[in-house]
Amino acid sequence: MLYSKTTPADKRRLFRERLATGELLRFPGAFNPLSARMIEQKGFEGVYISGAVLAADLGLPDIGLTTLTEVAGRGKQIARMTDLPAIIDADTGFGEPMNVARTIQELEDAGLAGAHIEDQINPKRCGHLDGKAVVDEATATKRIRAARDARRDENFLIMARTDIRATADGPHGLDLAKDRAKALVDAGADAIFPEAMRTLEEFEAIRSAVDVPLLANMTEFGKSELFTAKQLADVGMNIVIWPVSMLRISMGATGRALDTIIEQGTLTSKLDEMQHRADLYELVDYEGYNHFDTSVFNFEVAR
Protein backbone atom coordinates (compact mmCIF):
# COMPACT_ATOMS: atom_id res chain seq x y z
CA MET A 1 0.00 0.00 0.00
CA LEU A 2 1.12 3.54 -0.80
CA TYR A 3 4.64 2.69 -1.94
CA SER A 4 7.57 0.32 -1.92
CA LYS A 5 8.39 -1.40 1.34
CA THR A 6 12.02 -1.78 0.35
CA THR A 7 14.28 1.19 0.98
CA PRO A 8 16.37 2.55 -1.91
CA ALA A 9 19.55 1.38 -0.14
CA ASP A 10 18.18 -2.15 0.15
CA LYS A 11 17.03 -2.15 -3.46
CA ARG A 12 20.54 -1.20 -4.55
CA ARG A 13 22.19 -3.82 -2.35
CA LEU A 14 19.86 -6.57 -3.54
CA PHE A 15 20.32 -5.48 -7.14
CA ARG A 16 24.12 -5.65 -6.81
CA GLU A 17 23.86 -9.13 -5.30
CA ARG A 18 21.64 -10.30 -8.13
CA LEU A 19 23.89 -8.75 -10.75
CA ALA A 20 26.89 -10.52 -9.23
CA THR A 21 25.35 -13.91 -10.08
CA GLY A 22 25.99 -13.14 -13.76
CA GLU A 23 22.45 -14.14 -14.78
CA LEU A 24 20.47 -12.01 -17.23
CA LEU A 25 18.13 -9.56 -15.47
CA ARG A 26 15.10 -8.37 -17.43
CA PHE A 27 14.19 -4.68 -17.11
CA PRO A 28 11.16 -3.68 -19.19
CA GLY A 29 10.62 0.06 -19.48
CA ALA A 30 7.95 1.52 -17.20
CA PHE A 31 6.21 4.43 -18.91
CA ASN A 32 4.53 5.54 -15.69
CA PRO A 33 4.42 4.52 -12.01
CA LEU A 34 1.44 2.21 -12.56
CA SER A 35 3.19 0.22 -15.28
CA ALA A 36 6.13 -0.28 -12.88
CA ARG A 37 3.73 -2.04 -10.54
CA MET A 38 2.65 -4.32 -13.36
CA ILE A 39 6.26 -5.13 -14.24
CA GLU A 40 6.80 -6.17 -10.62
CA GLN A 41 3.52 -8.13 -10.48
CA LYS A 42 4.56 -10.13 -13.55
CA GLY A 43 7.79 -11.19 -11.89
CA PHE A 44 10.50 -9.22 -13.67
CA GLU A 45 13.81 -8.46 -12.01
CA GLY A 46 13.82 -4.69 -12.47
CA VAL A 47 12.33 -1.60 -14.06
CA TYR A 48 13.97 0.60 -16.68
CA ILE A 49 13.12 4.30 -16.96
CA SER A 50 13.76 5.58 -20.46
CA GLY A 51 14.72 9.11 -21.44
CA ALA A 52 12.99 8.62 -24.77
CA VAL A 53 9.77 7.70 -22.97
CA LEU A 54 10.05 10.62 -20.54
CA ALA A 55 10.48 12.99 -23.47
CA ALA A 56 7.71 11.36 -25.54
CA ASP A 57 5.38 11.46 -22.56
CA LEU A 58 5.76 15.25 -22.60
CA GLY A 59 5.21 15.27 -26.36
CA LEU A 60 8.87 16.07 -26.99
CA PRO A 61 11.53 14.44 -29.17
CA ASP A 62 14.45 12.69 -27.44
CA ILE A 63 17.03 15.40 -28.06
CA GLY A 64 18.07 16.46 -24.59
CA LEU A 65 15.18 18.84 -23.92
CA THR A 66 14.15 17.29 -20.61
CA THR A 67 15.81 18.66 -17.49
CA LEU A 68 17.38 16.95 -14.50
CA THR A 69 14.49 18.11 -12.32
CA GLU A 70 11.94 16.52 -14.65
CA VAL A 71 13.87 13.29 -15.02
CA ALA A 72 14.64 12.89 -11.31
CA GLY A 73 11.04 13.76 -10.42
CA ARG A 74 9.54 11.20 -12.76
CA GLY A 75 12.18 8.66 -11.74
CA LYS A 76 11.20 9.10 -8.12
CA GLN A 77 7.49 8.67 -8.86
CA ILE A 78 8.21 5.43 -10.70
CA ALA A 79 10.88 4.02 -8.36
CA ARG A 80 8.81 4.50 -5.22
CA MET A 81 5.96 2.42 -6.64
CA THR A 82 7.97 -0.78 -6.84
CA ASP A 83 10.20 -2.94 -4.68
CA LEU A 84 12.24 -3.70 -7.79
CA PRO A 85 15.44 -1.80 -8.55
CA ALA A 86 14.90 0.95 -11.13
CA ILE A 87 17.64 2.07 -13.50
CA ILE A 88 17.23 5.45 -15.13
CA ASP A 89 18.51 6.97 -18.36
CA ALA A 90 20.47 10.08 -17.40
CA ASP A 91 21.40 10.94 -21.01
CA THR A 92 24.72 12.82 -21.02
CA GLY A 93 24.37 13.71 -17.33
CA PHE A 94 22.79 17.09 -18.16
CA GLY A 95 25.95 19.07 -18.78
CA GLU A 96 29.57 19.22 -17.74
CA PRO A 97 31.18 16.68 -15.32
CA MET A 98 30.12 18.95 -12.44
CA ASN A 99 26.52 18.62 -13.60
CA VAL A 100 26.97 14.85 -13.88
CA ALA A 101 27.99 14.82 -10.20
CA ARG A 102 24.86 16.66 -9.19
CA THR A 103 22.75 14.43 -11.41
CA ILE A 104 23.99 11.31 -9.65
CA GLN A 105 23.23 12.71 -6.20
CA GLU A 106 19.74 13.80 -7.27
CA LEU A 107 19.06 10.36 -8.72
CA GLU A 108 20.29 8.69 -5.54
CA ASP A 109 17.96 10.92 -3.54
CA ALA A 110 15.12 10.00 -5.91
CA GLY A 111 15.52 6.34 -4.92
CA LEU A 112 16.95 4.98 -8.16
CA ALA A 113 19.22 1.92 -8.11
CA GLY A 114 21.45 3.14 -10.91
CA ALA A 115 21.78 5.36 -13.96
CA HIS A 116 23.52 5.40 -17.31
CA ILE A 117 25.54 8.31 -18.57
CA GLU A 118 26.37 8.37 -22.27
CA ASP A 119 29.30 9.70 -24.28
CA GLN A 120 27.32 11.63 -26.87
CA ILE A 121 27.94 15.32 -27.41
CA ASN A 122 25.30 17.71 -26.09
CA PRO A 123 22.59 17.92 -27.30
CA LYS A 124 22.22 14.14 -27.46
CA ARG A 125 19.91 12.29 -29.80
CA CYS A 126 18.31 8.86 -29.89
CA GLY A 127 21.03 6.21 -29.97
CA HIS A 128 19.46 4.51 -32.97
CA LEU A 129 19.40 7.52 -35.29
CA ASP A 130 22.11 8.33 -37.81
CA GLY A 131 24.48 11.25 -37.51
CA LYS A 132 25.35 10.92 -33.83
CA ALA A 133 28.60 12.36 -32.52
CA VAL A 134 30.48 11.41 -29.38
CA VAL A 135 32.87 13.31 -27.13
CA ASP A 136 36.54 12.33 -26.95
CA GLU A 137 37.75 9.71 -24.52
CA ALA A 138 39.04 12.22 -21.98
CA THR A 139 35.66 13.94 -21.75
CA ALA A 140 33.74 10.65 -21.64
CA THR A 141 35.88 9.27 -18.81
CA LYS A 142 35.65 12.56 -16.90
CA ARG A 143 31.89 12.19 -16.82
CA ILE A 144 32.21 8.71 -15.32
CA ARG A 145 34.81 9.77 -12.75
CA ALA A 146 32.60 12.64 -11.71
CA ALA A 147 29.68 10.26 -11.31
CA ARG A 148 31.70 7.85 -9.18
CA ASP A 149 33.12 10.55 -6.96
CA ALA A 150 29.66 12.02 -6.40
CA ARG A 151 27.74 8.95 -5.32
CA ARG A 152 27.28 8.43 -1.60
CA ASP A 153 25.94 4.89 -1.81
CA GLU A 154 28.58 2.66 -3.37
CA ASN A 155 25.81 0.30 -4.48
CA PHE A 156 24.30 2.96 -6.76
CA LEU A 157 25.16 1.48 -10.16
CA ILE A 158 27.04 3.81 -12.46
CA MET A 159 26.69 2.53 -15.97
CA ALA A 160 28.58 4.08 -18.84
CA ARG A 161 26.85 4.02 -22.19
CA THR A 162 28.87 4.38 -25.32
CA ASP A 163 27.31 5.49 -28.58
CA ILE A 164 30.58 5.27 -30.49
CA ARG A 165 29.70 2.06 -32.40
CA ALA A 166 27.45 3.93 -34.83
CA THR A 167 30.02 6.63 -35.59
CA ALA A 168 31.91 4.31 -37.97
CA ASP A 169 30.76 1.48 -40.20
CA GLY A 170 31.85 -2.13 -40.02
CA PRO A 171 34.60 -3.59 -37.86
CA HIS A 172 36.17 -0.19 -37.20
CA GLY A 173 33.08 0.98 -35.33
CA LEU A 174 33.17 -2.15 -33.22
CA ASP A 175 36.87 -1.66 -32.44
CA LEU A 176 36.13 1.89 -31.35
CA ALA A 177 33.37 0.54 -29.08
CA LYS A 178 35.68 -2.03 -27.50
CA ASP A 179 38.36 0.57 -26.80
CA ARG A 180 35.84 3.05 -25.42
CA ALA A 181 34.25 0.39 -23.20
CA LYS A 182 37.67 -0.48 -21.74
CA ALA A 183 38.47 3.18 -21.07
CA LEU A 184 35.11 3.70 -19.36
CA VAL A 185 35.67 0.67 -17.12
CA ASP A 186 39.15 1.96 -16.25
CA ALA A 187 37.52 5.27 -15.30
CA GLY A 188 35.34 3.39 -12.82
CA ALA A 189 32.14 2.44 -14.64
CA ASP A 190 30.38 -0.40 -12.81
CA ALA A 191 28.67 -1.58 -16.00
CA ILE A 192 28.64 -0.84 -19.73
CA PHE A 193 25.76 -0.17 -22.11
CA PRO A 194 27.13 -0.67 -25.62
CA GLU A 195 24.57 1.19 -27.72
CA ALA A 196 23.40 0.18 -31.19
CA MET A 197 25.15 -3.18 -31.43
CA ARG A 198 24.03 -4.79 -34.64
CA THR A 199 24.49 -8.51 -34.08
CA LEU A 200 24.95 -11.06 -31.31
CA GLU A 201 28.59 -11.33 -32.36
CA GLU A 202 29.03 -7.65 -31.61
CA PHE A 203 27.64 -8.13 -28.11
CA GLU A 204 30.02 -11.06 -27.73
CA ALA A 205 32.96 -8.89 -28.78
CA ILE A 206 32.18 -6.35 -26.06
CA ARG A 207 31.73 -9.21 -23.60
CA SER A 208 35.27 -10.39 -24.25
CA ALA A 209 36.67 -6.84 -24.06
CA VAL A 210 35.51 -5.98 -20.53
CA ASP A 211 34.75 -7.81 -17.32
CA VAL A 212 31.83 -5.79 -15.90
CA PRO A 213 28.05 -6.34 -16.30
CA LEU A 214 26.72 -5.47 -19.77
CA LEU A 215 23.34 -4.13 -20.82
CA ALA A 216 21.62 -5.00 -24.09
CA ASN A 217 19.08 -2.57 -25.54
CA MET A 218 16.24 -4.32 -27.36
CA THR A 219 14.54 -1.20 -28.64
CA GLU A 220 12.34 -1.75 -31.68
CA PHE A 221 12.74 -0.19 -35.12
CA GLY A 222 16.39 0.66 -34.38
CA LYS A 223 19.83 -0.57 -35.38
CA SER A 224 19.92 -3.78 -33.34
CA GLU A 225 18.21 -6.96 -34.36
CA LEU A 226 15.75 -8.05 -31.70
CA PHE A 227 17.18 -11.00 -29.80
CA THR A 228 15.46 -13.14 -27.18
CA ALA A 229 16.42 -13.03 -23.53
CA LYS A 230 17.86 -16.51 -23.95
CA GLN A 231 20.07 -15.49 -26.88
CA LEU A 232 21.37 -12.51 -24.92
CA ALA A 233 22.02 -14.62 -21.82
CA ASP A 234 23.95 -17.08 -23.95
CA VAL A 235 26.37 -14.36 -25.08
CA GLY A 236 26.91 -13.19 -21.50
CA MET A 237 24.64 -10.14 -21.25
CA ASN A 238 23.54 -9.26 -17.72
CA ILE A 239 20.70 -6.77 -18.16
CA VAL A 240 18.26 -6.46 -21.04
CA ILE A 241 15.95 -3.50 -21.51
CA TRP A 242 12.86 -3.03 -23.66
CA PRO A 243 12.96 0.71 -23.06
CA VAL A 244 10.13 2.16 -25.12
CA SER A 245 8.24 -1.06 -25.92
CA MET A 246 5.41 -0.79 -23.39
CA LEU A 247 4.72 2.80 -24.46
CA ARG A 248 4.69 1.71 -28.10
CA ILE A 249 2.26 -1.11 -27.28
CA SER A 250 0.00 1.18 -25.26
CA MET A 251 0.01 3.96 -27.82
CA GLY A 252 -0.65 1.44 -30.61
CA ALA A 253 -3.64 0.08 -28.69
CA THR A 254 -4.86 3.59 -27.90
CA GLY A 255 -4.75 4.57 -31.56
CA ARG A 256 -6.77 1.48 -32.53
CA ALA A 257 -9.31 2.15 -29.78
CA LEU A 258 -9.76 5.75 -30.94
CA ASP A 259 -10.36 4.46 -34.47
CA THR A 260 -12.95 2.05 -33.09
CA ILE A 261 -14.84 4.90 -31.41
CA ILE A 262 -14.85 6.76 -34.70
CA GLU A 263 -15.97 3.72 -36.68
CA GLN A 264 -18.37 2.03 -34.26
CA GLY A 265 -19.33 4.77 -31.85
CA THR A 266 -18.62 2.45 -28.92
CA LEU A 267 -15.74 0.53 -27.36
CA THR A 268 -17.75 -2.58 -26.56
CA SER A 269 -15.72 -4.62 -29.05
CA LYS A 270 -12.54 -3.62 -27.22
CA LEU A 271 -13.48 -4.66 -23.69
CA ASP A 272 -11.37 -7.83 -23.85
CA GLU A 273 -8.27 -5.78 -24.64
CA MET A 274 -8.75 -3.46 -21.68
CA GLN A 275 -7.26 -3.83 -18.25
CA HIS A 276 -10.32 -4.74 -16.20
CA ARG A 277 -11.40 -2.46 -13.39
CA ALA A 278 -10.82 -5.39 -10.99
CA ASP A 279 -7.23 -5.81 -12.19
CA LEU A 280 -6.53 -2.10 -11.88
CA TYR A 281 -7.85 -2.12 -8.33
CA GLU A 282 -5.70 -5.09 -7.48
CA LEU A 283 -2.63 -3.40 -8.97
CA VAL A 284 -3.09 -0.26 -6.89
CA ASP A 285 -4.00 -2.37 -3.85
CA TYR A 286 -7.30 -0.63 -3.33
CA GLU A 287 -8.29 -3.05 -0.62
CA GLY A 288 -5.13 -2.33 1.37
CA TYR A 289 -6.35 1.21 2.01
CA ASN A 290 -9.06 -0.22 4.27
CA HIS A 291 -6.27 -0.19 6.80
CA PHE A 292 -6.97 3.52 7.22
CA ASP A 293 -10.69 3.51 6.66
CA THR A 294 -12.79 0.35 6.35
CA SER A 295 -15.21 2.08 4.02
CA VAL A 296 -12.60 2.68 1.31
CA PHE A 297 -12.99 -0.68 -0.40
CA ASN A 298 -16.34 -2.15 0.50
CA PHE A 299 -17.62 -3.19 -2.89
CA GLU A 300 -17.33 -6.13 -5.22
CA VAL A 301 -16.07 -5.68 -8.75
CA ALA A 302 -17.81 -8.01 -11.18
CA ARG A 303 -15.55 -9.37 -13.93
Ligand SMILES: C[C@](O)(C(=O)O)[C@H](CC(=O)O)C(=O)O
Ligand atom coordinates in the same frame (compact mmCIF):
# COMPACT_ATOMS: atom_id res chain seq x y z
C1 LIG B 1 17.43 3.53 -24.54
C2 LIG B 1 17.10 4.91 -24.97
O1 LIG B 1 18.18 5.76 -24.65
C3 LIG B 1 15.89 5.44 -24.21
O2 LIG B 1 15.85 6.66 -23.98
O3 LIG B 1 15.00 4.66 -23.91
C4 LIG B 1 16.76 5.04 -26.49
C5 LIG B 1 15.66 4.14 -26.95
C6 LIG B 1 15.06 4.48 -28.30
O4 LIG B 1 14.99 5.66 -28.67
O5 LIG B 1 14.58 3.56 -28.97
C7 LIG B 1 18.04 4.86 -27.29
O6 LIG B 1 18.37 3.70 -27.63
O7 LIG B 1 18.70 5.86 -27.56
Ligand SMILES: [Mg+2]
Ligand atom coordinates in the same frame (compact mmCIF):
# COMPACT_ATOMS: atom_id res chain seq x y z
MG1 LIG C 1 17.74 7.59 -23.95
